[in-house]
Amino acid sequence: MSALPFHRRHATRLAMRYLVALILVVIFVFPVYWLFIISFKTPDEIFAFPPVWYPNSIQFANYAVLFKDGDAATVGNSLILASVSTFFAMILGTIAAYSLVRFKTGGENLAVWIISQRMMPPVAIVFPLFLLYVWMGWVDTYFGLILLYTAFSLPYVIWMMRGYIEDIPLELEESALVDGCTRWEVLWKVVLPMARSGLFATAVFTFIFAWNDFLFALVLTRTEVTTYTVQVTHYFGGQSNFWAKIAAMSVLGTIPVFFTVAIMQRYLVRGISMGAVKG
Amino acid sequence: MPAIAAHHQPDRNFKYWIIAPAVFLLLLIGLFPLIYSLVVSFMRIDMMDTDTSFAGLYNYKQLFKDSRLWWSLAHTLLITVIALPLELVLGLAMAYLFLEKLPSRQIFISLLVLPTIISPIVAGATWRLLFDNKYGPINQIISWIAGQRVDALWTINPSLVYPAIIFCEIWQWTPFMFLILLAALSNVDKSQTEAAEIDGASFIRTFRYVVLPAIWPVMAIAILIRGLDLFRIFDIIWALTQGGPGTKTETISIYAYVQGFKQFETSYTAAIAFLVIFLLTVVCTWAIRRMGLVK
Amino acid sequence: MSDLKITNLHKHYGAFHAVKGIDLDVPSGEFTVLVGPSGCGKSTLLRTIAGLEEASSGTVEIGGEDVTWARPRDRNIAMVFQNYALYPYLNVKDNIAFGLRSRKVPEAEVEKRVSRAAEMLGIGHLLKRFPRELSGGQRQRVAIGRAIVRDAILYLFDEPLSNLDAQLRDDMRVEIKRLHQELGRTMVYVTHDQIEAMTLADRIVLLRDGLIEQQGAPLDLFERPKTRFVAGFLGSPKMNFIPATTTETGVALSDGTRLDVPGRSGLKAGQAVVLGLRPQYIAMAGQSLAPGHARVPVTIELVQPTGSRVQATMPLGGATIIAELAAHDVSRPGERTEIDIDMTRAVIIDPQNEQVI
DSSP states (O other), X not given: OOSSOHHHHHHHHHHHHHHHHHHHHHHHXXXXXXXXXXXXXXXXXXXXXXOOSSOSXXXXXXXXXXXXXXXXXXHHHHHHHHHHHHHHHHHHHHHHHHXXXXXXXXXXXXXXXXXXXXHSOHHHHHHHHHHHHHHHTOTTOHHHHHHHHHHHHHHHHHHHHHHHHHTSOHHHHHHHHHTTOOHHHHIIIIIHHHTHHHHHHHHXXXXXHHHHOOHHHHHHOSSSSOOHHHHHHHTSSSOGGGHHHHHHHHHHHHHXXXXXXXXXXXXXXXXXXXXXXXX | OOOOSOBSHHHHTHHHHHHHHHHHHHIIIIIHHHHXXXXXXXXXXXXXXXXXXXXXXXXXXHHHHOHHHHHHHHHHHHHHHHHHHHHHHHHHHHHHHTTSOOTTHHHHHHHHHHHHHSOHHHHHHHHHHHHOTTTSHHHHHHHHHHTSOOOOXXXXXXXXXXXXXXXXXXXXXXXXXXXXXXXXXXXXXXXXXXXXXXXXXXXXXXXXXXXXXXXXXXXXXXXXXXXXXXXXXXXXXXXXXXXXSTTXXXXXXXXXXXXXXXXXOHHHHHHHHHHHHHHHHHHHHHHHHHTTSOO | OEEXXXXXXXXEETTEEEEEEEEEEEETTOEEEEEOSTTSSHHHHHHHHXXXXXXXXXEEEETTEEOTTBOGGGSOEEEEOTTOOOOTTSOHHHHHHHHHHHTTOOHHHHHHHHHHHHHHHTXXXXXXXOXXXXXXXXXXXXXXXXXXXXXXXXXXXXXXTTTXXXXXXXXXXXXXXHHHHHHOOEEEEEESOXXXXXXXXXXXXXXXXXXXXXXXXXXXXXXXXXBHHHHHHSXXXXXXXXXXXXXXXXXXXXXSOEEEOTTOTTOOTTOEEEEEEOGGGEEEOOSSOOTTEEEEEEEOOEEEEOSSEEEEEEEETTEEEEEEEEGGGOOOTTOEEEEEEEGGGOEEEOTTTOBBO
């Protein structure tokens, strides 16, 4: 047993923990820091040896180039695709989840089938989808990508919303039915407001998944609806002077997600654990 | 008096109407490609030839002769079996670190979660910049520690490329494990761990017999989600090495992509897809049973 | 005219037969209480009336129309739920107005009716609050307000007081009774609490295992139960049951005590029966024995004061009985004394079929 009094030992322990936590934060945040720094560096600073750890001045030339060349429009594409598909996935997924919860539609089998769609490796379906899209003329269209992202988000939305809807007391819906609501009105006036925070949280994660997608966009876009993730990879492989563009483009694509997470603090765990931990 | 016209009838199909659009889309995007693949995998369609006659198990037999395919599976497995336990153990340790009160705890947690929410492509791109042999900070830091100039070619040298990939993977996904396990640990009934402590149980025993059973259901799902993600790993590798050098870091997803979109081996790619789905189903079913998620 | 008429109603949940053929007629303006132990089918019956459960067979008529297959919204009913069912995202006023607005009542009319209902319930000052800012009792008032604001034929109550503490429950009971008297509407009320049933009901419908055991005015059921179950369910403390054998003029207990039962001289002697005695109809022996009473020597074992009254436990005829005595004339435990039993109120039950003879 340590001879130190209890509160001294406690203080030492706390200091140690704090130190370790600080080191961890530095390790995990440093790469993000580096990405941001590069995006503000001049070419001389980027290719300095030894590396420049913090730039002397912040300059936006790297971003200006992206906007001048029109590359920044790919962020706009990502924004349109992710937000529109999230909108549709939320509507279709929520009503489907309601059907599963309240009416046990299709029994347990349908629910399991829907979640198993989430397990499907994208690479297993992307090729036949590509052929389907070529055949239908959907390649490199907003419609095609929105359709795909909506469908691909559905299992997640349904799974999450199922959990939130199960938490709504049945009495509230019954009361509304007796008070003169149709089933649609119950959905609209009771279920949606009751699941509001769940809807919000699920929408944010659905958005992030679509926003971060790479494989589908790589295969199914050409020039018109290229997303920022695909655009980032366009700068690979060439001369190293594309570094600034890689960094600036990545930052443009990352900032929205940072904001989102700042807002989403309290839904974070339930959202990424697919409801395994009720947050 | 007239009978009320509106019967339960309008409600009767309501439950089908509201689930129909979702099911339709899932069939279109999820099931249609599978059926299409299944049909095509029994033909011999490639870049040269669109032979739609029935070719039997030709493509499936080819799978067994294809050493590049089995290597890609081995690469995938290698990454998974190293990264997954490391993420789990690190995540658990971090969760314990942040379980009790700590000044500015919430800010730390928010910062730690950043890697998990950024796009894997951006994560890969970031590490590409970090790993650059000349201008990247990683070699610089190692040089300081080693006291001499280190010039490691992280994304090119065959013996360094896996550590690089796994490092990036762990950096991005350990926070995911951390966050879930932290939530699970916070939900453990404190009176149980305290009772074990009073009984004189060691930390290890308390963890093994009190904490682990309590957090297991959540932990198992986290392992399952991460295991599935690792099995289909694509983006990070695409950003870091594109499967190179040569085919040294080609995973099954990368290989299938190359076969489909670079070699245009339509039928063969379909067969690969089914192999992947088959393996995934078997492993998943086994894992779900084994982990006690389903009785 | 009857506002609610149920004919041969059955309800199955898979293999479970919850309601087994119920016929019920509720006249206009009557307060009917469905009461019974949990699992007796009273809630299922109410929910079937509301249209929240579908009848397996039989018919439900409300206001003279067959609504067996009608949706809840087409039944012209209002309902108060056990857990209040208030919408947390609406304030009190919007909660009360919800049903009216769903039925497209003009806004001016909504205003008028909401403020009248709120006033009636004494929640006029709470209209801008949200449910989470209210106490349990206030929430229950809002829930009741939401029902009475509607112009419905039938008002249903599903155990509305079971979540309130004892004091509040007594207050709300009075409130509901007053509302019924003021509004004169037809109400059907479900509870498992026999005191609620006795105090509120114009008529009690006592259910057991999906069937009506007995229905009638509360005092009628209390005084003239048809079965042992009814006799035992109503009244607190519960009726005492003592095994006995019939004689020409009454019954004999196992210890040889003979008790005459007035008006029951036609009984066949020697039959095994159960004698039911209400604790309220047993008193300490007075100066003279009232007609129809029997005097019995007993030893008091246990005394439980409840304030104005005392519940005394004592052995009698091989059973242990409880007598509710006046507080001032109770004896100490262990004391031998005599009690007078009002045999005109006694019930005699056939143990074979549990029917009251």
